[in-house]
Amino acid sequence: MTETLAKALALQDHEMVCVVGGGGKTTMVFSLAAEAQALGHPAAVTTTTKMGAEETGGLLTVEGSEPLPDGLVLRWVGEVQGHRVVGRTPEEIDACFAERVGWMLVEADGSRRHPVKAPAAHEPVIPQAATVVVLSMGLDALGKSLAEAAHRPEVAAALLGVSQEATVTPELLAILATDAFGGRKCLPPEARFVVALTKMTEERRAEAGRLAGLLLAAEGAPERVLLVPPPGGMVEVRQG
Numbered sequence: 001m002t003e004t005l006a007k008a009l010a011l012q013d014h015e016m017v018c019v020v021g022g023g024g025k026t027t028m029v030f031s032l033a034a035e036a037q038a039l040g041h042p043a044a045v046t047t048t049t050k051m052g053a054e055e056t057g058g059l060l061t062v063e064g065s066e067p068l069p070d071g072l073v074l075r076w077v078g079e080v081q082g083h084r085v086v087g088r089t090p091e092e093i094d095a096c097f098a099e100r101v102g103w104m105l106v107e108a109d110g111s112r113r114h115p116v117k118a119p120a121a122h123e124p125v126i127p128q129a130a131t132v133v134v135l136s137m138g139l140d141a142l143g144k145s146l147a148e149a150a151h152r153p154e155v156a157a158a159l160l161g162v163s164q165e166a167t168v169t170p171e172l173l174a175i176l177a178t179d180a181f182g183g184r185k186c187l188p189p190e191a192r193f194v195v196a197l198t199k200m201t202e203e204r205r206a207e208a209g210r211l212a213g214l215l216l217a218a219e220g221a222p223e224r225v226l227l228v229p230p231p232g233g234m235v236e237v238r239q240g
Contacts, residue, residue, distance in 0.1 A: 002234035006035045008226050009132060009194060016097050020109035020124040021136040021183060022116040022151065024198035024228070028136060029105040030057035031231060037073045042102030044068065046076045047087035048125035049110045053080055068096065090127040097129050106130070111151040115141040116168070118156035118176065119185045130191045135183040139197050139204045141168045170207055174214035184220055196226040216240040
């Protein structure tokens, strides 16, 4: 089944989507914002970490203590610090979500552009009102060493019980994604858990399908797995 990202996530009218994990998070939240605009559905893009000042997705930006206008798709951030903008606290996001209609789209983790990551003790920073948590994993990690593919490779290696020079396989990614100290770390108890396999191409289809099967069969399996192509393509949904 191929869908838009919002349909693939089965989003309802009022949702807080928090994206964590490896590369593709910013693209995902702004893709959802673009879909919201096309639907005429209000949405706010924000982060609990930092975001590039130029990463606006073409949206109106509301900064600091400025009030958020109703009914729009916008970017909501804290203060600007050079080429970066500071995000909002989880408590601010929870309070705003409780008062607003539409979608709250939150980049809730950092990975320094690595396709996969293992979280440090203070990561990820997920608001408790999150209704959907999406773990982003780049399929371009496959075949590389952990040292090359992972943000915080020493944490990933310790969690997986391998060396940092170990080759990234679907089996290792499935363990990393579904571990309580890996992809499921800090997951709010009421949130739906979804894994998005990004940078999907025809050349990667076989390994992506194998990884999706491993994820859906694992203890701590996600509700669904999304195979996400580059922007503009349709998302494939795999469910157990």
